[in-house]
Amino acid sequence: MTRHHPLFRASRLLPLALLAMVGARPAAAQSLFEMQEGVETRWASGENPTGARGAGGQANGGRKGSPTVAIPAGESRVLAQETGTSGTVRRIWMTFPDRGPQMLRGLRIDMYWDGASTPAVSAPVGDFFGIGLGRTATFQSALFSNPEGRSFNALVPMPFRTGMRIVMVNESGRNLDELFYDVDYTVGDRHGPSALYFHAHWRRERQTTLQRDYEILPRIAGRGRYLGTNIGVTVDTATYYNTWWGEGEVKVYLDGDRDLPTLAGTGAEDYIGTAWGQGQFADLYQGSPIADEKAMQWAFYRYHVHDPVFFQRDIRVTIQQIGYLAPHSREPIVRAGRPLYRAGPGRVEMDLSKDGKFERADDYSSTVYFYLDRPESPLPPIAPVAERVAGLERSGQ
Known part of the structure; x- marks a missing residue:
């Protein structure tokens, strides 16, 4: 054999x-x-x-x-x-x-x-x-x-x-x-x-929901391996201006996990192996080929080849939408007078004079790659083309 x-x-x-x-x-x-x-x-x-x-x-x-x-x-x-x-x-x-x-x-x-x-x-x-x-x-x-x-x-x-x-x-x-x-x-x-059989699934939320994590991979049953993902983020600049978007943690719920995951990361740029912000780079298993601060768009990937993520019963993969308010990005937020809500339970307004993490909602899309012990999955069809292309003119292409 x-x-x-x-x-x-x-x-x-x-x-x-x-x-x-x-x-x-x-x-x-x-x-x-x-x-x-x-x-x-x-x-x-x-x-x-x-x-x-x-x-x-x-x-x-x-x-x-x-x-x-x-x-x-x-x-x-x-x-x-x-x-x-x-x-x-x-x-x-x-x-x-x-x-x-x-x-x-x-x-x-x-x-x-x-x-x-x-x-x-x-x-x-x-x-x-x-x-x-x-x-x-x-x-x-x-x-x-x-x-x-x-x-x-x-x-x-x-x-x-x-x-x-x-x-x-x-x-x-x-x-x-x-x-x-x-x-x-x-x-x-x-x-x-x-x-196992190879699977890939695309989804998008043009505006994520405050305090509800974006699902990279909705829960599926079976036995297999999460291979990784590429994610695209377009910042809601009308609301958040040029504030940092990438404090959200990737979480992997394995084999019966519900309220809390077995695997938890420490931030978006951390998940793809970089730190203190996210510039343009491309490595074998992690990278951010697009880091466009003018358009406020990022496209990045992480592939679990040497660090496999196996599941025996079911799996769900998410990423939080959490930003950070820092001195260099505070002025337009204060001038607009819109509240930001502190990262955490409930809806607690931040003191805009201080640095800190806050809940946010941006445009997220992703393709997830995984192997499964069956040739079909219960994931829904991808969105119609109008929803897939809406708002992409910001890329300038």
Whole structure:
């Protein structure tokens, strides 16, 4: 039986030495020079949409006749599909000319495993590939990258047992005349009972609620692994001006936790491994590719590869909306005369002459990534495109 990638195993994490061997770019956990018997490689693209043997590059006499596919407004396209076989999606790459907010949020990518009727993955294409807010940026992480701000790469291993289907839906209201893409996968992989299914879910609250934590991952039942998230924050500058937004703690409720979580962080920038504010950076497992103080927008990510978050019964992941009032940001708040409420229980007004943490409500969106012991989850469909794109003009794109 082939060895399974440590990311989607339900059992305990493989030794760190093995993770070091596979490196930053997830691939099969076997050595590079080991042959996997019965496993074959496929590439699905415009030049070979079915990934079939000996069927690539037929158009124009084999001289690059079909490098792109078109998806008219309101239509969908199957990017890759296999039936009656096991396998693993190993890499997805794509690009298209129009990378503005309407297209990045209007294109939806759905993924189905083992004949499921509802997708395990459903997200706007830009958000799925690691950055929200309808924006792009140059960055590299262990799981996603955008080398020059013009393309989209995913390297998350996605196993299936009896088939898979990856679909792009164009809800942008605009024709997509050129989509370049590759879905690189193998067939014949033998996945044992501990192999989990990859899921991704997008959600947004254009204005969060005071003292109610934003749900990165609403509660789901099952056995699996929380892989991480990318989050986009647009500050409500009409209310909070340029005050700091990122004091909120990430909390992970595991296996029956209700009132209090088992895992609790210490702040938004702390969760992604930085401190004392949040500038632009991109590391393998944590980063903030967008830190735009002019637009007051931040997009950041954290992936739990070396620090796995397993759950045996259920899981829920949240982040608080808590800000900090400091001397450099106090003047417009005082001039406006609006109350701020001290972070904590109840609604207690702050003394605006003093520094301190306060409850706030901003625009949050997120894509969460996780593995689950089943190919479907009870999470709802993502919001309609109008809600996905509303207010994104602040990005200036």
